[in-house]
Amino acid sequence: MPRAERERQMMDAAVRTFGQRGYRAASMDEIAEQVGVSKPLVYLYLNSKEELFTACIRRESAALVAAVTAAAEPGAPADRQLWTGLVAFFTHTAENPDGWAVLHRQARTHGQPFAAEATRMREALVAYVTGLIGATAREAHGAPDLADRDVAGLAQALVGAAEALAAWANETPGVSAKEAAATLMNFAWTGLGNLMAGERWTDRETAPR
Amino acid sequence: MPRAERERQMMDAAVRTFGQRGYRAASMDEIAEQVGVSKPLVYLYLNSKEELFTACIRRESAALVAAVTAAAEPGAPADRQLWTGLVAFFTHTAENPDGWAVLHRQARTHGQPFAAEATRMREALVAYVTGLIGATAREAHGAPDLADRDVAGLAQALVGAAEALAAWANETPGVSAKEAAATLMNFAWTGLGNLMAGERWTDRETAPR
Amino acid sequence: MPRAERERQMMDAAVRTFGQRGYRAASMDEIAEQVGVSKPLVYLYLNSKEELFTACIRRESAALVAAVTAAAEPGAPADRQLWTGLVAFFTHTAENPDGWAVLHRQARTHGQPFAAEATRMREALVAYVTGLIGATAREAHGAPDLADRDVAGLAQALVGAAEALAAWANETPGVSAKEAAATLMNFAWTGLGNLMAGERWTDRETAPR
Amino acid sequence: MPRAERERQMMDAAVRTFGQRGYRAASMDEIAEQVGVSKPLVYLYLNSKEELFTACIRRESAALVAAVTAAAEPGAPADRQLWTGLVAFFTHTAENPDGWAVLHRQARTHGQPFAAEATRMREALVAYVTGLIGATAREAHGAPDLADRDVAGLAQALVGAAEALAAWANETPGVSAKEAAATLMNFAWTGLGNLMAGERWTDRETAPR
DNA sequence: CATGAATGAGCTTTCATTCAT
DNA sequence: AATGAATGAAAGCTCATTCAT
Numbered sequence: 001m002p003r004a005e006r007e008r009q010m011m012d013a014a015v016r017t018f019g020q021r022g023y024r025a026a027s028m029d030e031i032a033e034q035v036g037v038s039k040p041l042v043y044l045y046l047n048s049k050e051e052l053f054t055a056c057i058r059r060e061s062a063a064l065v066a067a068v069t070a071a072a073e074p075g076a077p078a079d080r081q082l083w084t085g086l087v088a089f090f091t092h093t094a095e096n097p098d099g100w101a102v103l104h105r106q107a108r109t110h111g112q113p114f115a116a117e118a119t120r121m122r123e124a125l126v127a128y129v130t131g132l133i134g135a136t137a138r139e140a141h142g143a144p145d146l147a148d149r150d151v152a153g154l155a156q157a158l159v160g161a162a163e164a165l166a167a168w169a170n171e172t173p174g175v176s177a178k179e180a181a182a183t184l185m186n187f188a189w190t191g192l193g194n195l196m197a198g199e200r201w202t203d204r205e206t207a208p209r
Numbered sequence: 210m211p212r213a214e215r216e217r218q219m220m221d222a223a224v225r226t227f228g229q230r231g232y233r234a235a236s237m238d239e240i241a242e243q244v245g246v247s248k249p250l251v252y253l254y255l256n257s258k259e260e261l262f263t264a265c266i267r268r269e270s271a272a273l274v275a276a277v278t279a280a281a282e283p284g285a286p287a288d289r290q291l292w293t294g295l296v297a298f299f300t301h302t303a304e305n306p307d308g309w310a311v312l313h314r315q316a317r318t319h320g321q322p323f324a325a326e327a328t329r330m331r332e333a334l335v336a337y338v339t340g341l342i343g344a345t346a347r348e349a350h351g352a353p354d355l356a357d358r359d360v361a362g363l364a365q366a367l368v369g370a371a372e373a374l375a376a377w378a379n380e381t382p383g384v385s386a387k388e389a390a391a392t393l394m395n396f397a398w399t400g401l402g403n404l405m406a407g408e409r410w411t412d413r414e415t416a417p418r
Numbered sequence: 419m420p421r422a423e424r425e426r427q428m429m430d431a432a433v434r435t436f437g438q439r440g441y442r443a444a445s446m447d448e449i450a451e452q453v454g455v456s457k458p459l460v461y462l463y464l465n466s467k468e469e470l471f472t473a474c475i476r477r478e479s480a481a482l483v484a485a486v487t488a489a490a491e492p493g494a495p496a497d498r499q500l501w502t503g504l505v506a507f508f509t510h511t512a513e514n515p516d517g518w519a520v521l522h523r524q525a526r527t528h529g530q531p532f533a534a535e536a537t538r539m540r541e542a543l544v545a546y547v548t549g550l551i552g553a554t555a556r557e558a559h560g561a562p563d564l565a566d567r568d569v570a571g572l573a574q575a576l577v578g579a580a581e582a583l584a585a586w587a588n589e590t591p592g593v594s595a596k597e598a599a600a601t602l603m604n605f606a607w608t609g610l611g612n613l614m615a616g617e618r619w620t621d622r623e624t625a626p627r
Numbered sequence: 628m629p630r631a632e633r634e635r636q637m638m639d640a641a642v643r644t645f646g647q648r649g650y651r652a653a654s655m656d657e658i659a660e661q662v663g664v665s666k667p668l669v670y671l672y673l674n675s676k677e678e679l680f681t682a683c684i685r686r687e688s689a690a691l692v693a694a695v696t697a698a699a700e701p702g703a704p705a706d707r708q709l710w711t712g713l714v715a716f717f718t719h720t721a722e723n724p725d726g727w728a729v730l731h732r733q734a735r736t737h738g739q740p741f742a743a744e745a746t747r748m749r750e751a752l753v754a755y756v757t758g759l760i761g762a763t764a765r766e767a768h769g770a771p772d773l774a775d776r777d778v779a780g781l782a783q784a785l786v787g788a789a790e791a792l793a794a795w796a797n798e799t800p801g802v803s804a805k806e807a808a809a810t811l812m813n814f815a816w817t818g819l820g821n822l823m824a825g826e827r828w829t830d831r832e833t834a835p836r
Numbered sequence: 837c838a839t840g841a842a843t844g845a846g847c848t849t850t851c852a853t854t855c856a857t
Numbered sequence: 858a859a860t861g862a863a864t865g866a867a868a869g870c871t872c873a874t875t876c877a878t
Contacts, residue, residue, distance in 0.1 A: 024233030153392040160373020161366035168365040183362040191400025201398035442651030571810040578791020579784035586783040601780040
């Protein structure tokens with residue numbers, strides 16, 4: 001079996017194992033066994049557990065970014081592009097739960113070499129989304145005062161909301177994934193839309209009109 | 210030194226260590242050393258790593274829920290209550306980053322006994338927020354089409370968004386609790402407000418009116 | 419509570435624990451807890467695990483030897499005395515299974531200081547039995563050529579047979595302890611060969627012809 | 628060194644150590660050191676202390692049963708077969724004192740998983756002896772009143788006696804296997820009463836009248 | 837008469853990693 | 858292209874034992 005193919009198998013097994021067990025609890029033994037090869041071969045190809053984990057993060061990052069950017073429909077209105085991007089994002093993460101767990105949970109949970117790698121991916125996505133939101137804002141209204149950091153925060157909130165809804169839909173009988181997605185989009189879009197229209201919520205107690 | 214005091218020290222050290230290193234990477238040796246006692250004493254008081262971790266989750270859960278519910282201002286309008294709750298939430302998580310890491314990252318990452326414990330805390334928050342949204346809807350005129358299940362979904366989304374934002378704010382230097390709360394409140398409230406006013410987002414491509 | 423009483427309680431618990439768990443597996447914690455006192459008190463009274471174990475062996479040895487010698491009927495024929503001694507032995511060991519386990523199993527299993535202690539007890543019993551058998555032989559026939567070592571071997575065999583029969587009677591439905599005792603006595607007294615020739619041993623006192 | 632060979636060495640060392648120190652007191656470190664390998668290798672091959680102990684019990688059981696049954700002389704009179712079986716039994720236990728200690732003392736002393744394993748061996752021996760006694764009864768004229776249950780009881784007693792004698796012979800310097808076998812055979816065959824009347828069982832093959 | 841607080845040492849077990857073939 | 862054999866290091870946990878009160 002050619003090396004490239006073997007490496008792919010190894011990384012598949014590694015993503016599965018890291019995603020399900022966590023970085024520390026995953027053992028090189030288990031990964032090698034899943035592929036059906038001996039441990040020294042894993043070391044020959046991937047060098048060490050740290051490098052293997054890093055390689056997994058990189059591969060899954062690239063796959064996710066590719067899935068989202070591939071969904072772009074150049075020329076479409078920005079909100080349409082945001083929608084298709086969101087759909088691509090949620091589709092991809094739903095189809096690759098272990099990969100998403102590696103990126104979102106494990107990479108951030110296990111110290112510097114790995115967290116930095118995951119941050120790079122997030123930044124790529126945030127930059128992409130920032131572009132879309134900026135375009136939307138430019139199309140729709142005057143100058144929006146949404147700083148990059150605001151966008152990053154909104155992206156975090158969006159992903160957190162999406163994950164919570166996905167888990168909730170999984171656990172609650174009678175709630176479909178589509179319904180959850182619609183809830184999210186309604187929530188997010190009416191919110192985002194007004195944000196870009198310059199609306200803000202104000203605390204009537206603290207800062208009474 | 211009295212036992213109660215020692216136990217508190219131990220749990221402080223445990224939260225710190227679990228939050229920073231993760232459950233698996235944290236070692237009982239390190240925890241004991243931080244307290245300045247021997248490992249057997251930790252076992253004598255807290256029984257096992259699993260029980261210690263569970264105790265940490267429970268303590269931090271209770272503290273967080275207490276912080277949020279203590280921020281309630283009975284009789285205030287629902288949006289005001291949501292705002293103070295969010296501020297309390299983000300303040301507490303910012304002041305206890307390791308505790309929050311234990312709850313949000315570690316507890317959910319390491320399998321059933323622990324995840325269930327964290328879920329209880331989340332459900333308490335969701336229930337609280339559900340109540341607030343329901344109250345808002347009742348207060349607001351003309352919000353007839355928000356079913357109970359919609360409210361539940363929105364609460365899930367809101368809590369999920371808050372959780373993700375809190376983790377992100379903890380990781381990102383220079384993001385204050387109030388800022389995070391404002392970002393979310395802006396996002397959520399303008400969204401919620403329009404939802405309750407009957408607005409919906411629709412995909413003009415897929416389902417053009 | 420007076421010291422003597424407390425010590426008795428402690429040794430009761432120790433015999434129970436050593437007999438059931440074995441010397442190594444028994445923990446001073448468990449023994450102290452059974453008595454309802456703190457560990458330091460056990461150490462204050464009994465000094466160490468080794469000494470406690472030794473004390474148990476000694477106490478149980480003395481009790482067993484006392485039970486057997488107390489069953490003597492001075493002046494009765496020697497085989498009658500042997501029979502009553504056997505009955506006393508088996509009665510006592512059946513009533514004190516943990517004590518017997520300490521003597522027979524644990525003491526011999528755990529190295530020199532303890533094995534020697536148990537051997538002393540055995541030698542006392544063997545000397546007693548040797549005396550009886552010698553007397554029987556003198557009464558009944560010419561000079562028996564049963565050396566001390568033969569007697570010791572027979573005693574071992576007898577005890578082994580008795581234990582096996584007791585366990586068998588316990589496990590096999592429909593076999594009573596008395597039946598097992600009779601089987602043993604028949605076996606021991608007349609031998610297999612004679613059993614098959616129709617001979618039986620009978621207690622001339624209990625059931626005189 | 629090939630794995631099979633290493634495993635044999637490890638089990639040899641384990642039998643030695645378990646037999647001499649007892650299950651609890653034996654340490655995996657000591658076993659590994661005796662073989663001259665590192666502890667992880669012992670775990671790699673034998674999995675755990677419990678499994679290693681179980682494997683020892685099984686191996687020694689099989690060896691003992693094989694030794695006894697291999698001593699059978701088909702067609703010989705039953706008492707002769709009993710004799711050769713006993714000699715084989717005492718010879719084997721004398722040559723493998725640690726193995727016998729594992730079976731007779733340690734396995735029965737340390738709770739269910741192990742005791743059951745030792746019971747299987749004992750049952751094989753009991754079945755073998757039951758067959759012999761039954762055959763003897765059938766050969767002998769006029770032994771009409773030995774019910775099946777009597778035979779079973781006698782076999783239990785005989786095996787129990789043999790086991791106890793073997794342990795004793797192992798502990799007592801200067802007692803040979805043949806001597807032990809003769810002691811038991813005399814006892815078993817003619818009974819105590821006849822022993823004292825000067826009767827002896829004689830091997831009609833070895834020393835024909 | 838009695839205990840709460842504390843520990844040094846040791847145990848079983850696991851894991852990432854290497855070397856000779 | 859691949860593996861069987863092997864290990865140093867560390868982790869979770871337990872236990873007999875002591876001291877100050």
